[in-house]
Amino acid sequence: MLVIQKTKIKEILDTLAKEYKVIVPAKDGDTSKFIPYGDNTEMLLEENVQLPPKDVFFPQTEKMYKFKSKKNTMEIENLPIEGGKQLIFGIRSCDMKSLDCLDQVFLTKGTDEFYKEKRDKTALIALSCTKPKETCFCTSMGLDPQKAVGADVQAYDLGDKIGFEAITEQGKKIIASIEGQLSEESVVVPKFGEFKINVDVEGVPEKLKGMFESPMWDDISRKCLNCGACTYVCPTCHCFDISQEVRGEDGVKYRCWDSCMFGEYTQMAGGHNPRPTKKERVRNRFMHKLNYFVERYNMLLCTGCGRCINVCPVNMDITAIIKQVKEAE
Amino acid sequence: MEKLTQEIRKTAKEILEKGQANVVIGWEKGSAWYISTPVFIDKAEDVERLVWDEYCVNNLAKYLLDYKTVEGKVAIFVKGCDARGVNRLIQDKQVDREKVLIVGLSCPGMKDEKKAKELGKNAEIPLVKKCQECRYPEPIIFDIFLGEKGKKEPAKGKDFSDIKAIEKMSSDEKYDFFSENYDRCLRCYACRNVCPACSCRECIFDQSKSGWLGKANNASNNMFFGITRALHVAGRCIECGECERVCPVNIPIMLLNKKIIQDIDTLFGDYDAGLDPEGKLPLGGFEYSDPEEFM
């Protein structure tokens, strides 16, 4: 396998930065997320970052078009979709799977141009995991933490070195461009550590179908605060709202993340709210993750990254809920 | 604490069996050893779920709002900070004192779950920041008290050293500091939803159509949120620090709240929110003798 010392990883990124805008997992103040690579970036390669990479493809706030309203007319002007060639280095299996989920939504039944533009122009170097965090459970969701789906290059964490393996044609080109800096070595990929959370999701989507009216939801939702933390740190949550800012004659339409945990999310113009309490909202979140999405796209909308468990102020644990569903009569 | 857990269960059982309340709000063990989480018990046979340990960090007062329009009495277990939260809600006429049965517990200070997650079970886990600074570990309002008092030495005075440090910065440094922090804000509103002082039925931030604050996420909008919320809970913040604890991107929210607390103390005299359910709020009134700076 072609490898490089971890201490020299910046040299490779510098080479790649000549062709791509390189995005890496790094510290950002008191949190961590995927940010553009620069000289002062504090990269985090030991564990996954606290915020998912979805905003690289689907920013929290994204302008869609401008408009100008005059007396009786309105002019609409398209905005150039931002983004040239970019490359994410160090994305984990769970987040790679989340892109697969987002692709289903934004690319299969109709195409979302804003998403597609960025997705098409982004090359992906996935990095294997060796040590699961306290809240990780990707294996329970059927993922391999050392083999990501859809990556151009799979990188392996080999302790003090990183190994590279090209997967796609584009991946081969990427490897070719940095080959001079890598050395060929025979290596053994270390096994990943033990997962603290293991849950069996077999049969859960089917079972949930008949559980819409289950009293279980009353019980689960009682402690929920109805904040949007879980949905905003989720790599697969993709709901958005379209809104506008107007200054005089000029206006901008934009879209921004929304959360099914908020009351305003389902508020209708006439005042009716079909999801009036937290019970309905909590139920929707888990039904969407574990049932609706499976029915629509034949895959779970949870990748086991554990971020929602990590941030929830009241310990709403999706794995505990899966267990509860399994045990329910 | 094991003994107290047994007592808590016994008390909860009695309350439910005697019909003194329809539901008991307490803590149960969460999905890891370092997490205890709110639980609602309405059947006497479920009281075994209740626990009391050094991770019962959640302030339960906010949940009383869920029972505002529900018939019957609610029993709630309170630490020092929860009790102040309950008091605040009573003071704002959000909760009817007659409707709550308050069971007080002396708080030994709660441990930091984030640190526990990092350090592991065998390490010495430090107290949460809010507990290190806590001056009221004993519940100041209760109907029943369990266990012994004096589990934790209360902090002597209010510690404003972090506020003073920021005040010493230049205007630009201050702004850079806060805007960088609020740039990270996801506007998930966890801070608002956990706050026992945030009791508006309809929050301005849930009404994007009103035009006050759009949904777009940027440092300017996020700071509008932060400043407005801080001023809205001015004089009502009980320093439980829940806002800061729940923030998924670790924004030091209490720096705003503590600044206001400091200024209220120096301008209008020392005040601690949530001590007196009948008292006047510092920003709900005035004195003719207030400092005059606008002449």
Next chain:
Amino acid sequence: MSINEVPQNWEPKILVFACNWCTYAGADLTGLGRLQYPPNIRILKVPCSGRVNPQFVVKAFQRGIDGVLVAGCHPGDCHYSTGNYFTRRRFLIMNRMMEYIGIEPQRMQNKWISAAEAPKFQQVITEVTEEIRALGPNRKLRDDQWKN
């Protein structure tokens, strides 16, 4: 444009919240008396200085105002007896808060100006304008992502 650069012909934009009974009438009197003051202010009439919610101020800065003045009746003179006492408490806190997050104190001011104090109105507006002119344009808190 760099953040500290002052555009050519830049003039400070100042928002004045003036109470209906004192300061607004005072501004009127200033005009009637032909007392000149800088044309940099926009006056927004409010029923009482107590009507001014702190979020009005933050919103003004978001939308590109360089300075805010909240003005009302002197304590004791409030048309509603005590409205301005509430204003005083609120803005003693608010002004310190704005300074704390990095807004220069000159940009967020309060003054009591009665209906008879035309010279004071003239003087305050002149002073505030000059103070803000010296500071330059405000970019803090500004929400300018909608410009392009």
